[in-house]
Amino acid sequence: MVLIQVFLVFAIIAALVAVEAPSALSSIISLGAVGFGLSIAFLWLGAPDIAITQVVVEIVTLVILIRATIARGVTEIRGNESKTLLIGSLILFGLGSAFFANYLSDFPEFGKSAMETFSNPASQFYLKFGLDKAGGPNIVNDILLDFRAFDTLGEATVLFAAILGAITLLNRKVFVDSGEEKQ
Amino acid sequence: MLPLFVAIPLGVGFLLPLIEEFRDRTRLFSLFVLLETGGLLALSLIKFGDKGIYRMGGWAPPFGINFVQDGLSSLILVVISGIAFVTTLFAITYMKEYENLGKFYGLFSLMLAGMYGVALTGDIFNMYVYLEVAAISSYALVGFNRGAEEIEASFKYLIMGAVGSVFILLGIALLYGSVGSLNIADISVKVSELPDDSFIVLSTALFIVGFGLKAAFIPFHSWLPDAHSSAPTPISAMLSGVLIKVLGIYALARLLFNGLNLPGIAPSILTWIGAGSMFIGGMLALGQKDLKRLLAYSSISQMGYITLAVGMGGILIGQGKPGIATLALMGGIFHLVNHATYKSLLFLFSGSVEKIFGSRDLSEIGGLNSVSPVSGAVGTIGTLSISGVPPFNGFWSKLVIVIAAIWGKLYPLAGIILFTSAITLAYYLKVQRQLFMGKSTGNVSESVKTSAGLYIPLLILAICCIGLGLLYLPEIRGIVLKPAALALQEGSEYTKLVLGL
Amino acid sequence: MLTYLLAFILFAVGLYSVINKRNLIKIIMGVIIMEHAVNAFLILVGYRMSGEAPIVEEGVSISEFLSTAVDPLPQALVITSIVISLGVVALMVGLAIRLYQHYGTFDITEIRKLRG
Amino acid sequence: MTGMSSIVKTVTRWVSPFIFAFGIYIALTGHLTPGGGFPGGVIIAGCFILLTLAYGKETTFGLFNLESSAVTDSLAALAFLCMGFLGYVFGGGFFNNFIQSGFPGTSFRLLSGGNMPIINLAIGLKVGASLFAVFAYLALFRAIEED
8 A cells, every 4th residue: 555655656756757857858768657657556456457558558658759859859848837827727736636635535445446335336247257258367358358348449449540640640742733741 | 220320430430541552542432431421321310219228249238338329319310420421522522632531531430430439328438438539530630731730720639638538537537436337327326326426526527627628618618719720621510510519518418417417516517617608709709800710719609508508407407497497408409400500501611612712811702692602692591590590590599598598587698698699690790791792802713613512512501501490390399309308307217228227 | 545646646747737838748748647647546446455456367266356356347447548548649749740840849839820 | 770780680580579479479368367459469569660670661661561550450440340240240239259158168268258369369460550550650750851
């Protein structure tokens, strides 16, 4: 429990460094530290699938971000925030956290998952019948590919659309006849 | 049958980019997509009025994902399919000179699939996933022209949309943590069993912010005018006509009315956000010179009417006036249908105006009535409908909303609605004076004036604008609008339909 | 309670970066951090004290498994949401690169052509 | 970009087939062990990204170029959709696990998952192809920019 909190605090510090560091390289590496710190926390939280996925995705994200900035010769990414917005966002943050803390005190305690607190939740069903009815010992994958396979189809579609969109937008030729780039 | 609504456009969306790798056949792609949207329109009309659920993979509702068709989703399906069909018809001629049409139509189909998914699903996380499918395709489509401004508008839209999605996901996480279910009907049962629903308020706030970003309610609206005016015209029509409604107000209303049982002050917040969007959007539209930007701001204002009517329905349910609440919800849904038709009409019209004059700046163009009478007549019908002049459909839906506000004794709201209607009339009169009357300026494209491919879809929508006024008649209203309003109002019916209790 | 609040603070750091920073890459980073925070929150919601991964091992009885395994549903949701955020990031970086090509900078204040 | 030093090239040549096989393995056995189609796919993409970085894009794109990755992407997505349709036709609904009922009592084996390994493999190929496509496009885009 304390360990998890330590990793979360580590992630917060890394996130602050990532947001504030002026150098592109240290900023991107700190962003990687957020993801890796969280993935270790996920291992402690009994989620090895997520930890693996988080690590591989973090690597790809870092490669893409480095490709976009440092490989392009951009070494400094300063935030340049405005003072008024900063004060405004601090006030907003104060109000927001007060709001959160007020309602979060009614939230089920940490370490008591919803599946224990409520009668007949879906998760109990998955754990109980996943092996027999879907056929895999890894219940998370049973949910992904059998019980909620339609979600996974949507997820694959999101990736497909994003990649198709990125490729379309990076393509320079817009019109058939001109062949010139639109300025 | 219900999964076909998602599966067919997904299949087309995966297939077209594949075909494009081998052979670039623009005409083939257009006909393919026309066939697809036409088929879906036919399917949605055949299925109209059916009630039932479809269990994905055969798993019963709280455990698996299910599709729900009730009065409201039937109507939304018809609206999506209809606008998509007309837009495709327009795009065949309009997009002719573009490269990469396989990718364009592929993304278009994926966007369609996402909207159908949101309209049909009965599962809150599945709704988020299909919302993302539709949103991501639309981000890419907004930047399809790939000029500096288009890319910038697309980036702005993408960032605000992504933040909205994260808020929605956080809301879903909180809701799951507090009730332990993802099925909307099951959530409704569990929420009503909770001893106190105070942390539902937190999810509700996050949902209002998240869906508000998608629907461009007033504090979160800044992406909309850029995105809708930068997109290729058929996409602008889709975005303003259906996307912001399905992803924004429809999804939000579904969750608040059917899932969360209308917590506390949520309806009044929704009402005042709607009133603010309506008024401020109208004021901002007054100052616009670019025709497409004016239409985009007017979309914010018109979304305000729908939101206000839906929120007002919620308030009236809370006050124990179910009859008037039904009327308010019916007004909102009626206005949603009407806005889908006339805003798509006006956006497609702005595209044809841009083709004729080569510009969208209202101070540079004019004399459309003498240049192209068909286009002028269609545009006149569109502007008269949206500003609420009697025989056209926009008048009837505004009338229903005002009547509901007065009967529900919400006089300030009725006042704001009437005042905003006057503003709407004012800025569309400005458009009429400059665009239709005015003096004809030089360099008019002759080929566009006679192009039937551009005018047939406009004429179809114009006929709809006149014809949809008939929905006001009590007999037709009882078949089309009332089931849709009752689907929102009577949460227990929805629960019964899904869980079979 | 404190653990949940830490996830919210991570979320707030991301939101702060999106709202305040005037640099495309920093904004993208803010969105990534927010998505990380929500994923962490979902996993925290599904955790039970001293729980084990929801993977059945041979020879373990179902009742024993039921009493130790953590909630698998949030984990499935998080995998989906990680993939979605990867798609969003890919699209964002593609757009940022196009903007960089047009304007030669990642700084928003120099990019704004569209206002209002 | 012509690639890195010969040490890197040699190591990459030895390692990359194993990385590829590992990616396929992670994807195929997702229902048995932690992992699944998505991490597997990213590992497959990582294999090709490694090849591109080590050998330069000319060499790698001769092996697996943008067109083939786009085709793989679409075909794998269609395969995934088809599995859903087959469930619709043969089973009780869209995405019904219709193969699984044919192998009762084979828990903890590859076959016990029914159509899950097939879907996982499709997702793996799809994700690998699409992520490689993004990487390749970013590389190509920069090459165009420098002209």
